[in-house]
Amino acid sequence: MKFIKNLNLIFTLSILSFSLISFSQTLNEAGEAFNNAISLSETDKEKAIEAYNTCIEICNSIGEEGEELKEKAEKQLPGLYYKSAKELYKQKKMEEAVKAFEKTIEIAKKYNDVKTEKSAYNIIPQLYNSIGSSYYKEKDYDKALLNFNKALEMKPDYAKAYFGKGLVFKKKGELDKMKEAMDKAIELDEITESKKIANKAKTVSGKAFVNSGAKALQKGSTENAIKLLLISLDYNNKNANAYYYLTSAYNKQSRWVDAISSANKALELEQKNKANIYFELGRAQEGNGNKEAACSAYKKVNSGPNHEAAKHQITHVLKCN
Secondary structure, X not given: OHHHXXXXXXXXXXXXXXXXXXXXXXXXXXXXXXXXHHHHOOOOHHXXXXXXXXXXXXXXXXXXXXXXXXXXXXXXXHHHHHHHHHHHHHOOOHHHHHHHHHHHHHHHHHOOOHHHHHHHHHHHHHHHHHHHHHHHHOOOHHHHHXXXXXXXXXXXXXXXXXXXXXXXXXXXXXXXXXXXXHHHHHHXXXXXXXXXXXXXXXXXXXXXXXXXXXXXXXXXXXXXXXXXXXXXXXXXXXXXXXXXXXXXXXXXXOOHHHHHHHHHHHHHHOOOOOHHHHHHHHHHHHHOOOHHHHHHHHHOOOOOOOHHHHHHHHHHHOOOO
């Protein structure tokens, strides 16, 4: 009987000894995985992530004794995911980077790393904006718009994304939508020190409305031309062409005083060829009944397509001195 008891004791001690050895080996394996992750973190982040996850899995199997090492491994993962995503960003693999940063957010939430979660979240709109810009350059305007909108879903005050949308709507000929997007870009960027986006939005919008006004004028849609040209001045009131086209439009409507005012502003701003402006000024002064001022303006039309028409007015119509 005593022999049997001793045998049971030996068996129990053997099992305990085996468990301790097994536990020690498992904890050592977890430590090795952790150290391996550290050494890989600069050279191969994907394998480093795998090693940390292996360490965590082993620690979970150990239980309480592996908790301290597990926590150390968990603290490393969000930052490592972030760095891995950042490398894709630097390599300009934008769509892959978006997925990587989304995974970073998921891991950061899991391990309560608020700082890394916020950093990853803030960079994703920039990626969507870059993707949108790439599609814009490729003239795939629908996909460009989709990505600009994704950027704005995450960052509603993102001036660059609104500017991108404005460019898309300009290309699509949707001026009302372009104006809405550009106005928002201007509003959001005006508070910045550089106002770089706001200034670009004003330049693009001003030119777009001048060009549209000129086309409307050519088509005989005078009232619409005036409306478009006046909108252009809200973005840039120093565009000589805008005032020139306005002068021509006002002349077509016999709004002589408005035409004279616009012509004088165009002459003030235009630094090179003023012949066409003087011709329209001559028409406005003639319509307004000021022969002397009309003759003076026509005489300054010394070149260009209106040169002969001005000479005709001077010689045969007004009979200027």
